[in-house]
Amino acid sequence: MPTGGGKSICYQIPALAREGTGVVLSPLVALMHDQVAALRLAGVRAAALNSAMPREDRLEVERAYRAGELELLYLAPERLSAPGTVELLSQGRIALFAIDEAHCVSQWGHDFRPDYLRLGALAERWPEVPRIALTATATPETHREITERLHLEGARHFVSSFDRPNIRYRIVSKQNVRAQLVSFIRGEHAGEAGIVYALSRKRVEQTAAALREAGIDAVAYHAGLPAHERLEAQTRFLREDGVVVVATIAFGMGIDKPDVRFVAHIDLPKSIEGYYQETGRAGRDGLPSEAWLAYGLQDVVQQRQMIESGDGDAATRANQTRHLNQMLALCEGVECRRRFLIRYFGQDAPERCGNCDVCLDPPKLWDATIPAQMLLSTIIRTQRERGRSYAAGQHIDVLRGVGSERVTQMRLDELSTWGIGKEWSVAQWRGLVRHLLAVGLVEARGEWGVLAPTEAAKPVLRGEETVHMREELVSRAAGRGSGTRGGPGSGAKRSAAAAELTAEQAEVFERLREWRAGEARTQGVPGYVVFGDATLAALAVHRPATDEELLAISGIGQVKLERYGAAVLEVLARS
Ligand code: ZN
Numbered sequence: 391m392p393t394g395g396g397k398s399i400c401y402q403i404p405a406l407a408r409e410g411t412g413v414v415l416s417p418l419v420a421l422m423h424d425q426v427a428a429l430r431l432a433g434v435r436a437a438a439l440n441s442a443m444p445r446e447d448r449l450e451v452e453r454a455y456r457a458g459e460l461e462l463l464y465l466a467p468e469r470l471s472a473p474g475t476v477e478l479l480s481q482g483r484i485a486l487f488a489i490d491e492a493h494c495v496s497q498w499g500h501d502f503r504p505d506y507l508r509l510g511a512l513a514e515r516w517p518e519v520p521r522i523a524l525t526a527t528a529t530p531e532t533h534r535e536i537t538e539r540l541h542l543e544g545a546r547h548f549v550s551s552f553d554r555p556n557i558r559y560r561i562v563s564k565q566n567v568r569a570q571l572v573s574f575i576r577g578e579h580a581g582e583a584g585i586v587y588a589l590s591r592k593r594v595e596q597t598a599a600a601l602r603e604a605g606i607d608a609v610a611y612h613a614g615l616p617a618h619e620r621l622e623a624q625t626r627f628l629r630e631d632g633v634v635v636v637a638t639i640a641f642g643m644g645i646d647k648p649d650v651r652f653v654a655h656i657d658l659p660k661s662i663e664g665y666y667q668e669t670g671r672a673g674r675d676g677l678p679s680e681a682w683l684a685y686g687l688q689d690v691v692q693q694r695q696m697i698e699s700g701d702g703d704a705a706t707r708a709n710q711t712r713h714l715n716q717m718l719a720l721c722e723g724v725e726c727r728r729r730f731l732i733r734y735f736g737q738d739a740p741e742r743c744g745n746c747d748v749c750l751d752p753p754k755l756w757d758a759t760i761p762a763q764m765l766l767s768t769i770i771r772t773q774r775e776r777g778r779s780y781a782a783g784q785h786i787d788v789l790r791g792v793g794s795e796r797v798t799q800m801r802l803d804e805l806s807t808w809g810i811g812k813e814w815s816v817a818q819w820r821g822l823v824r825h826l827l828a829v830g831l832v833e834a835r836g837e838w839g840v841l842a843p844t845e846a847a848k849p850v851l852r853g854e855e856t857v858h859m860r861e862e863l864v865s866r867a868a869g870r871g872s873g874t875r876g877g878p879g880s881g882a883k884r885s886a887a888a889a890e891l892t893a894e895q896a897e898v899f900e901r902l903r904e905w906r907a908g909e910a911r912t913q914g915v916p917g918y919v920v921f922g923d924a925t926l927a928a929l930a931v932h933r934p935a936t937d938e939e940l941l942a943i944s945g946i947g948q949v950k951l952e953r954y955g956a957a958v959l960e961v962l963a964r965s
Pocket of ligand 1: 727728729743744745748749750
């Protein structure tokens, strides 16, 4: 089931209905506090046990568990190997085990955690306790591996649609990525919450600084920051409106913020599973959201090198290459993005979704056979006639006939392919190199990423096979959206939930949001734990005046009615 599809409810309700405590194994220690807080607000007796807790709090949770006072208990998988945990669990009554993020047990998946391998033992220790495993990212192979390692062969399997129709997928060609990102956020998501993923800590910090300079409220998050800074960044992102977090993939697993309006990747993700999970953090409230990815030649070269020079064994490298190639196939392809993604997870999808860049703005195909032959022969000639290999930049200079000191030094301007590709821009040539790397006609080798043709390039050189690629939309990619300026809080753009409201309703919505912000601050919880944007929008539209009418609004149950009903009616009466 995709992120935001309602996985938790699949074990929370059975845990409430059954006698005993539902034990939830989840790797998301940092988020347990918010998960538990949200459950308590909904009237559920929930608690978490983790090593970060003060001793007396831990003892109190243990006591409550033994006394049968808890409906749900959250545990990190590594707790199971801590002394006394199995003994503690044996002293209470267990309603069920829920294994969240179950793909972490898959060694060939993208997110393996050794602690998960121990969870197979639950079946032997508590054969009578029902177990449920849940994940948002399982290809058919990962699904099989989860089944096997967690001993769930006899289990029923439920696979819901992986589609997240409210997320618009967009993949752009990387030119000046920071300017592209600023233009994307300011032009289309001003004042909205979003996540920007980058591959390295350094890039995270630089990008966050660049966004702040452009007037965007951005914070940095990566594992190398001191714990208090990380916590502060996460807390601001969760509890305030319109904060953009720039992060490594260390951020976000299980982030339960429903109103993330965009997820942007400024570096190529390492696998489709990772990409889909990360983009799935957008729009969990079902409102229109966007997944934006910029990728370029450097991404392909860099990632191939990282795999080559990594310390994994041959099987690990082959697995990483497989993941990378699938990611490249998504980026370079001309198929509907959603269809590609959904089919990747083993499900069927219509030809066109109507809500991705390919469907909305179909790419033109460029017959790149001749330029590909020019590039391939340049690579072969420099190697043969100059006895050296070069990276993409030098080959492009040769093709475009651009002289540099380096070029003349090596007498590259005497090559027969000198200047034969003048009519194409650098961006087009880089796009072509990227495409040839992506489809495996060329390899980038060694520290400098020197290019070499592969076996597969031969038929292209002989003219037996053609090369078709997306036409580069350079000018459009860079200029898009720059016409609609609006800094954070400029009010130029309302949040997605408010987008459909009349001016009057929007005003009520804003009042409710203000009230919610105050309430969230007092309680020290994120705003959506009080009420989601969709609930506030429904309140603004229907303007309930009685408790009964309040209960008719989605997101308001008995507990929330008792807690907030009077205050909400008062805000509505005043507006
Ligand atoms: Zn589509």
